[in-house]
Amino acid sequence: MDKQTAIYVTLNWIAVFLYVVATTANVAGIIFSKRTLEQRSYWPAAAALVVHGAAIGHWWRIVGHGPYMAPSEVLSSDAWVTMAAFMVFIRIYPRIRPASILVFPATFLMLALANMYNPGIRSLPTTFGSVWLIFHIAFYKIALATLVIAFAFSVFVLLKQRQCQAEWLNKLPDTNTVDLYAYRFAGFGFIFWAIAMLAGSIWAYRSWGRYWGWDPVETWSLLTWLLFGVYLHLRHFFRWDGQRAAWFYIACFLISLVSIFITSHMGSSIHAEYFK
Known part of the structure; x- marks a missing residue:
C-alpha cells in the first residue's frame, strides 16, 4: 500500500471510530433518556463528518474523479451524504432528531463496509x-x-x-x-x-x-x-x-x-x- 492510499484508509478508519463513538453515545442517550449524552453525541458525529470529508477529498485529488467508481468510493460517499443531509435536516426540522438512532449506525456501517474493499485507483x-x-x-x-x-x-x-x-x-x-x-x-x-x-x-x-x-x-x-x-x-x-x-x-x-x-x-x- 502506497503512502497516499495509506492516508486515505487511515482517515476512513478514524472516521469510523468517531462514528462508532457518536452512535454509542446517541443510542445510549436516547434509550436511557440521557439528554446531555444524546446532545453531545453530535460532537463526535460532526468531527467524523469532517474527517470523512477530508478522506473523500484526498482520494478525489489522487484519482482525479469524484467518489463514484469503485465500491469503496460509492459506499463511502453514500455514508457521508447520509450523515451530512441528516445534519442539515435536523436544523430545519429539529423534531426528527430521534431518527439518529438509525441514521448514525447506517452511516458507520456503510463506511466500515467501504473500508473492506480494495480502494484501488480506477480510471475514469x-x-x-x-x-x-x-x-x-x-x-x-x-x-x-x-x-x-x-x-x-x-x-x-x-x-x-x-x-x-x-x-x-x-x-x-x-x-x-x-x-x-x-x-x-x-x-x-x-x-x-x-x-x-x-x-x-x-x-x-x-x-x-x-x-x-x-x-x-x-x-x-x-x-x-x-x-x-x-x-x-x-x-x-x-x-x-x-x-x-x-x-x-x-x-x-x-x-x-x-x-x-x-x-x-x-x-x-x-x-x-x-x-x-
Whole structure:
C-alpha cells in the first residue's frame, strides 16, 4: 500500500471510530433518556463528518474523479451524504432528531463496509465527463439519505403501536406526527429519485446514444420509483397510515437498497463495467 492510499484508509478508519463513538453515545442517550449524552453525541458525529470529508477529498485529488467508481468510493460517499443531509435536516426540522438512532449506525456501517474493499485507483471513462453524471449521482445519494430518515420514522410507527412500549418511545412526538414525518421524507426521496433518473437518462443519451435501454439498473430504479409512487398515492388518496403504510414503506425501502447497492454489480448491466 502506497503512502497516499495509506492516508486515505487511515482517515476512513478514524472516521469510523468517531462514528462508532457518536452512535454509542446517541443510542445510549436516547434509550436511557440521557439528554446531555444524546446532545453531545453530535460532537463526535460532526468531527467524523469532517474527517470523512477530508478522506473523500484526498482520494478525489489522487484519482482525479469524484467518489463514484469503485465500491469503496460509492459506499463511502453514500455514508457521508447520509450523515451530512441528516445534519442539515435536523436544523430545519429539529423534531426528527430521534431518527439518529438509525441514521448514525447506517452511516458507520456503510463506511466500515467501504473500508473492506480494495480502494484501488480506477480510471475514469470518457463517458463520465458530464455534469449530468454529477446530478445523477448526487440526487440518488440525497434520495437515499431522505429514505433512511423515512425508514426510521416508519419503524417508530410500528414500535409506538405495540402494546408494550419502551419508555424512550414516549419521548417521540405522537404517532400521527411520527407517521407524517415518514410520509413527508418518503416524498422527498421520491422527488430526488425522479430527478436522479431524469439526469441519468440525459447522461445516458450523451454517453451511449440512448435515453433508456432497460438495463437492470434502469429497470430496478424505475420499479423502485413507481413503488414509492404507489406508497404516496395510497397515503394521499386512500388515507393509508399507521402500520400498513409503515410496512409497505419498509418493503419499498428494502427494494431501494437492492436498486442502489446490488443491481449495479449485475453482469448483464452496462453499469457493472464501471465497478470492476
